[in-house]
Amino acid sequence: MLFALVGFAFIALPLIGLIQQVSWGSLWTDLRTPEATAALRLSVICSLWATALSVLFGVPLAFVLARVTFPGRSIARALVLLPLVVPPVVGGVGLFYAFGREGLVGQYLYDWFDIQLTFSTAGAVMAETFVAMPFLVITVEAALRSMDRRYEDAAATLGARPMTIARRVTLPLIAPGLVAGAALAWARALGEFGATITFAGNIQGRTQTTPLAVYLLLQSKPDVAIGLSIVLLAVCVAVLALLRDRWLGFR
């Protein structure tokens, strides 16, 4: 009982610590400072892009992992899920040597198309997508595995081709899982720090997302940093509440 209490306090106290530091009176003006608005706007843009990209590439990836048997599938799945456990800063280093100006792919992007991803908003989006997509893949794959596949059989006997079945039957049936996965991915993208700062840098208005701004402003303008933290916290609580409704209110 005591240990449980200590464990709970350990998780709850930092949250209380954060909340009691908020100067509620000046919260609105703190959030209206140029650094804060730039960071928040960038975070919204980057995290939504990262979520969109995660859905665009993650859903087909989840389909392949759940439905196609091929040699090395378990290795492929482990690799896809690696960003969940790998330190984000390591992910950032990896992104740098893959897509940076000197990187595996990045050098050709730069030489041929004059595209430089490092220190760009696109780079921040990539870093967020890298850490967020596994959440979507794992959730959608689980939904695909647990759904009743006989609905797909029924659709096939009604003359539907595989793409039609995926669009009109499978996706609607796994929609709750897809929404949950997208929400998780979005929350993860929003809080992304290590990979972003390593790969995309910390340029205000271009790659300095909210977590980066919090880290930077904690010394110079602690009130603004705390205000931004509280916004991130509120968003995470909202996502949790949404997922809880999804999971408990499952039709």
Added chain:
Amino acid sequence: MSLVAHVVAHVGSLDLDAAVEVDEGETVAILGPNGAGKTTLLRALAGLVPLEAGRVTLDGVVLDDGARVFVAPEGRPIGVVFQDYLLFPHLSVLENVAFGLRSHGIRRAAARNTATIALERVGLADLVDMKPRELSGGQAQRVALARATASEPRLLLLDEPLAALDQSARGTTRRDLRAHLATFSGIRLLVTHDPLDAAALADRLVILEQGRVIQTGSFADVSAHPRSNYVAELVGVNLLRGLGHGDHLELPSGAMVVVPGAGSGEALAVIHPRSIALHIQPPAGSPRNVAAGSVESIESLGDRVRVRIAGSVPLIAEITPAARRDLDLGAGTPVWTSFKATDVTVFPV
């Protein structure tokens, strides 16, 4: 025009090797216990389980030969009513029925029109906007039937069409299904573990046991001459078809059988041969049903003897070898049959 199939497939521990033929306009029931391979056979015909060997031919076109030819399910002119119907939960009743038409490239408006007509045919025109979870079991079954037949397939497959219903809904749904099946002009094949469903819905039975066809024929043939103890147990029942008059059933011979709840209209009475007693003298006692007849044939099936009685109430009685010796039964022996009215199950057809 017909379905000719020889299906060889292994799924889990099931070793299926069965041949089935169904002619146009005929309803065939595949009858067997759970795990006999009925559903796998049906899925193989639908293209959901590929053949390992054998051949499926529909109207002379090979759909699967286990080697070079395999027509995917979406390319087969089939309609399937699945065991728990599998109506798409996110689509309305109308959209469920229109799904097959849309998949065949028919435009939305036209598909909806045809789907509405299909739903009218099964008497559900006022439920078009409902979601499947709002339907009763019997309604869901009719929607499933409308969905499977809306694009006018050549072959209609039904997997345990009545198993998902509770007992109270079964009788009327069975009667409706029989009427709706009669309006479908293609080839009809259904799978069931319930001999009564098979008797009420099918013209011919295919008995499947452990992946093998052990007997085929009309219900009367199979129940009169079961080829194994198992078949005798499954379908070796007395079926009396007649017209219900309250608590009587009038047989074609004019004989009246006392059956509580016979209702009105055509009905089927089921009496197990174990419930039929044989007497040399006219019996006097509680059984309400007593009829005179004569022994037509005697079959020995291990520890029991099946005696066929001809007369105004044709029956099969199952007795012990000792009882047969005591009564000194042989072909032509005049006997009296008796059975209690409470041993009879009756359902409308």
